[in-house]
Amino acid sequence: MPFAWPSTNPEDYVRRRINRAPSPVLAIGLPWLSIAIASLVTFSPIIASAPVIPPLGYLVFLAWRILRPNLLPLWAGLPLGAWDDLFSGQPFGCAILLWSATMLVMEDVDTRFLWRGFGQDWLLAGLLTTAYIVLGATFAGIAAHFVLPLVIGPQLVMSLVLFPVINATVALLDRIRRLPLRRVT
């Protein structure tokens, strides 16, 4: 018998389908948990002497918002942004403002551009991430009393390139989120 790789479909790991429903804890909690963990990337093994890692918390947040527009409430930027601010090193309030603004902008985008493909989503995420990083660096520059020049370039390019990967990861998490784990009685 040939060796078989373990399946990459999360659905294959759940045997029983009939009489089952998604677990509400996982269905509602997983997006919040994944964004909060992505914000914790500052406790990574990398002690960076330059801003090199893309803002993963924001990218995961944006990917969830684009993939599942109804999932995060409109005010989600307030608590999640506050959590991100505690670890990111930016002046406190920066992420609260920018994440809340992102939710409002996305609300407007959803009413204007109803049907979008992945390319348009990527373009949209690229524009929003660029604005986020540039504004974040501006606020940090004001806090440091020093104009921060082109230090955000590598981070920006990496964020744009990484978005499809993060989008795919979030899509996988979305499938895990909806696994039928709870028994319906």
Added chain:
Amino acid sequence: MARLPDRRPGFSRRAQYGIFTGYVVAIGGAVIGAVLLVVSLIQPEAFGFARTAANEVGRPSGVAAAHSRTIGQAIYATVGAYFNAGQQNAALSREVAAARANAVTARAVADENHRLKALLGIVDPVDRPVTAARLIGSTAQSARRYAVLNEGSFSGISAGQSVRAAAGLIGRVVEAGPHTARVLLVTDPENVVPVRRVGDGLPAFVQGAANGTVEIRLINMGLNPLHKGDVFVTSGSGGLYPPNVPVAIATAPHRDGASGRLASDPADTDFVVVLPVFQPGAVAALEASRQAAGPPPPVDEGN
């Protein structure tokens, strides 16, 4: 994919109010964020307690990550050591022989130094390190450069103390919690370190450029005397950093200073040492040596 029609509630009052409240809270959130941002720009240490608490929460994962970093580096180093081991062995043997001779000379110089200092009555300041700690996190996604230590005020760390690794200065503590402390790294533009050039004591400042390099600015303008490879150590002026800690090495001189790289890259430091604030120790040492030297000789006036 077009989104579900959840923003068109029809005649349901409850749904209409729900959507309206959502918008109010979202806009309120943005306004709250703006207010908090302005407050923390005016007063940067305003939310230090929240950050400290958050660091305490994140500490276990940071410690685990620091362990895995050390193990990973050790594996690479072990594997790498097998390549050109023989060549390296010969080179190291030669170096050890040379270093032994130098060590004898250095010991003689140190002895002489000690004797001369005793003659002059100078008391060396004893700056015992506060504690040794590990770097467990850094703000890798922000343009500001902070790192987090896994020791805090329970180990005697307080704001203002300087942090160094074996190779050189890392930064200074800005916020200390019970078990964690935040360090402003030398590469942050807000961190300005008074330095002098090794050899001739040319005074300068080192300021971070936030991209991993530092800017070396001269105090005396005019002809730029800097060269590639000049080493700068802390001068101790300002009273914050103890003197003679290596900080930066000049790499590219330009019109009014030079770009440099750090003497010690935080990325490959394992343990760091927290040093006490320099000034009180220096003042005490000055006082002690003044007492040891006795009253100043009388100044003869007139003539």
